[in-house]
Amino acid sequence: MNDTQQTQSTPTGQAFAHARCACGELTEAVSELLGFSPAVKQHLHNSRIELLKALRDVIDARINHLSGQQPKGTKVAVE
16 A cells, blocks of 8 residues: 555645545555446545544544543542
């Protein structure tokens, strides 16, 4: 896989750098091998986005879970 950074233009015309995604690399390799149509390529592109969103949700849920288990303070009796 290619871990080099590439520049891509967004719809607003702004450029940004990003690392290649493993699922994107796999999809491109299979696409070239089997010769997918543009419609199939679009479906695969959308599925990569959904997979990454799902991973983001899993990570966010884990962060929230771990954040909620912070040690509580100690109660001190006041006379």
